[in-house]
Amino acid sequence: MGDEDWEAEIIKPHMSSYVPVFEKDRYSSGANGDTFNRTPASSSEMDDGPRRDHFMRSGFASGRSLGNRDAVESNKRETPSTVGGFGVGKGFGNRGFLNNKLEEGDSSGFWRGYQDGNDSEASGSSRRGGRGSFRGCRGGFGLGSPNNEFEQHEGTQRAGGPFGSKRPTLSGAGNGDTYQSRSGSGSGRGGYKGLNEEVITGSGKNSWKSEAEGESGDTQGPKVTYIPPPPPEDEDSIFAHYQTGINFDKYDTILVEVSGHDAPPAILTFEEANLCQTLNNNIAKAGYTKLTPVQKYSIPIILAGRDLMACAQTGSGKTAAFLLPILAHMMRDGITASRFKELQEPECIIVAPTRELINQIYLEARKFSFGTCVRAVVIYGGTQLGHSIRQIVQGCNVLCATPGRLMDIIGKEKIGLKQVKYLVLDEADRMLDMGFGPEMKKLISCPGMPSKEQRQTLMFSATFPEEIQRLAGEFLKSNYLFVAVGQVGGACRDVQQTILQVGQYSKREKLVEILRNIGDERTMVFVETKKKADFIATFLCQEKISTTSIHGDREQREREQALGDFRCGKCPVLVATSVAARGLDIENVQHVINFDLPSAIDEYVHRIGRTGRCGNTGRAVSFFDPESDSHIAQPLVKVLSDAQQDVPAWLEEIAFSTYVPGFSGSTRGNVFASVDTRKGKSTLNTAGFSSSQTPNPVDDESWD
Numbered sequence: 001m002g003d004e005d006w007e008a009e010i011i012k013p014h015m016s017s018y019v020p021v022f023e024k025d026r027y028s029s030g031a032n033g034d035t036f037n038r039t040p041a042s043s044s045e046m047d048d049g050p051r052r053d054h055f056m057r058s059g060f061a062s063g064r065s066l067g068n069r070d071a072v073e074s075n076k077r078e079t080p081s082t083v084g085g086f087g088v089g090k091g092f093g094n095r096g097f098l099n100n101k102l103e104e105g106d107s108s109g110f111w112r113g114y115q116d117g118n119d120s121e122a123s124g125s126s127r128r129g130g131r132g133s134f135r136g137c138r139g140g141f142g143l144g145s146p147n148n149e150f151e152q153h154e155g156t157q158r159a160g161g162p163f164g165s166k167r168p169t170l171s172g173a174g175n176g177d178t179y180q181s182r183s184g185s186g187s188g189r190g191g192y193k194g195l196n197e198e199v200i201t202g203s204g205k206n207s208w209k210s211e212a213e214g215e216s217g218d219t220q221g222p223k224v225t226y227i228p229p230p231p232p233e234d235e236d237s238i239f240a241h242y243q244t245g246i247n248f249d250k251y252d253t254i255l256v257e258v259s260g261h262d263a264p265p266a267i268l269t270f271e272e273a274n275l276c277q278t279l280n281n282n283i284a285k286a287g288y289t290k291l292t293p294v295q296k297y298s299i300p301i302i303l304a305g306r307d308l309m310a311c312a313q314t315g316s317g318k319t320a321a322f323l324l325p326i327l328a329h330m331m332r333d334g335i336t337a338s339r340f341k342e343l344q345e346p347e348c349i350i351v352a353p354t355r356e357l358i359n360q361i362y363l364e365a366r367k368f369s370f371g372t373c374v375r376a377v378v379i380y381g382g383t384q385l386g387h388s389i390r391q392i393v394q395g396c397n398v399l400c401a402t403p404g405r406l407m408d409i410i411g412k413e414k415i416g417l418k419q420v421k422y423l424v425l426d427e428a429d430r431m432l433d434m435g436f437g438p439e440m441k442k443l444i445s446c447p448g449m450p451s452k453e454q455r456q457t458l459m460f461s462a463t464f465p466e467e468i469q470r471l472a473g474e475f476l477k478s479n480y481l482f483v484a485v486g487q488v489g490g491a492c493r494d495v496q497q498t499i500l501q502v503g504q505y506s507k508r509e510k511l512v513e514i515l516r517n518i519g520d521e522r523t524m525v526f527v528e529t530k531k532k533a534d535f536i537a538t539f540l541c542q543e544k545i546s547t548t549s550i551h552g553d554r555e556q557r558e559r560e561q562a563l564g565d566f567r568c569g570k571c572p573v574l575v576a577t578s579v580a581a582r583g584l585d586i587e588n589v590q591h592v593i594n595f596d597l598p599s600a601i602d603e604y605v606h607r608i609g610r611t612g613r614c615g616n617t618g619r620a621v622s623f624f625d626p627e628s629d630s631h632i633a634q635p636l637v638k639v640l641s642d643a644q645q646d647v648p649a650w651l652e653e654i655a656f657s658t659y660v661p662g663f664s665g666s667t668r669g670n671v672f673a674s675v676d677t678r679k680g681k682s683t684l685n686t687a688g689f690s691s692s693q694t695p696n697p698v699d700d701e702s703w704d
């Protein structure tokens, strides 16, 4: 079926089951139908009957989709009913699974039904079959050859409603994009990293497929045509920043340890860094008056040409810690202005695990290089490859990239590596784990890439599991320096952490209660799977809490729209999977709620670090379900006590009654620990929990 056919189907009456629930104008324009600002069709629809029943009936669920035999039949015949709304074919819930193995049964089992569906996702095998068919079927919404009815539901859901990620995009999106059936790619690619795909099994970690392949057209699959809007060019926007918080000065009291030989002394002020005037001007315009600890130590180390592995708490200024000295070097070395060339040879390559994060790093690079001849460029997956190439050929000194797109562009011979002097891995532990590690290894063995002796390699993160540090040795000169700011892998102390014991069936109610108390303050809600992100976002909208969501199954356009709506406060609640756990620096995020706890403690540290940034305070509330979370109790107690937070007695009890292989951290009184692995064992041993060691069974995210 061609695109046109899909489009024809899309605007068929199925819309009617969808439109009443969401803002009609936004959706039907196709331009901005990306957020979940939902407008109930009528108050009666919102208030009609018990919530679950209502939820099943209204809008996204619209009964038709979820589940009875008719719906299945209907899906078979009318694939594009997917557009009919979130629930079309979603199978969330009771009736949705009446005819398949996942049946939960009674009509009150909406939530339970969802949960079960979710569990089944985690179980892997059936999902995989579905994905296979989905992947191979352009625009097929997974209907190509579903293995069973559940798969069929799955397929349709994915391409489905506004939360469903890879729904076909209507035209007029403001970027010149025309309608494209993204579904095939969507599922196959939304979670492009099989690592985090819904492949789910442990082996899935190793079976990921580079986004590069798909987008380059080397493999079958639809083209990605999304062109992100250019960032604002005016100086005010470039230098827009938020205020440091009341605890900014307390950074000075954090213990820092530098290990390795001949470390240059720390600097105390920006002046001591002896940067050029333009950089100093930019630093001032960015509102930076005082160095953070990681900057005090890292800047002189990088200026001295040393390789570095730096570990500092979330939100403490790691980005500037590497950007400023790199730019200073470039300025000092008299870099030649970029000009149009088919093959660009950047001096610096920065890689990060998610598209949104690399974009943020690019904006920082653009800010600090403002008024210089250094040109920064960003490229990332989910956007048109041609657009990335056009950005690059215009000139490129600092290339900010996600790994898949980077390898793709290198493969297309648009980027040469000979001139690379600086290689930066942000969120380095993530970049070196089983998901991205192979890609990073490929990168450093690419023809032309200077050997580690010839380039400067810099790694930054808030967490650095030991085994990842060992892997990092392959990338770094043997005399690299290790900077540990405070407790390596520890949580930011400016975040007040609360752990609540909440069973899975009570979570939604608790969430609504908390969000109602919070009011309009910006809140990130983390859940474990993409489907659940959609589900919870939809649920909150039903509760009239303006919510949007971000996860790997959403179109890149939708992801960016969601982030934009959250940033500007239009949607004060962002439901997210782990794709948003790392690095994102969003002003005024006052709360993080772990609706689901992650399976890895380092992930927890990153998630709660979306609040309490740069000396500001924040709060994190986590729902702990003893049924599913006991494995994280021990490291959680450790993180809480290290950050001088209250540890609930019940949590300690669970922690001490749960055997966790490999966990040896003492849970009390550890103020500082150096964990440079060259020196010995870590005291914050995340063994058994780190992402590198323990594949997360529901780590189904798309990153790059």
Ligand SMILES: Nc1ncnc2c1ncn2[C@@H]1O[C@H](COP(=O)(O)OP(=O)(O)OP(=O)(O)O)[C@@H](O)[C@H]1O
Pocket: 241, 242, 244, 287, 288, 289, 290, 291, 292, 295, 312, 313, 314, 315, 316, 317, 318, 319, 320, 461, 462, 582, 583, 584, 585, 609, 610, 613, 614
């Ligand atoms: N010296 C400084 N003075 C004022 N603001 C700063 C300073 N350094 C960084 N910031 C600001 O602090 C915020 C957090 O910085 P950044 O995003 O680099 O943190 P991070 O350590 O990389 O966090 P994460 O671990 O979550 O990635 C940003 O808004 C940044 O502009």
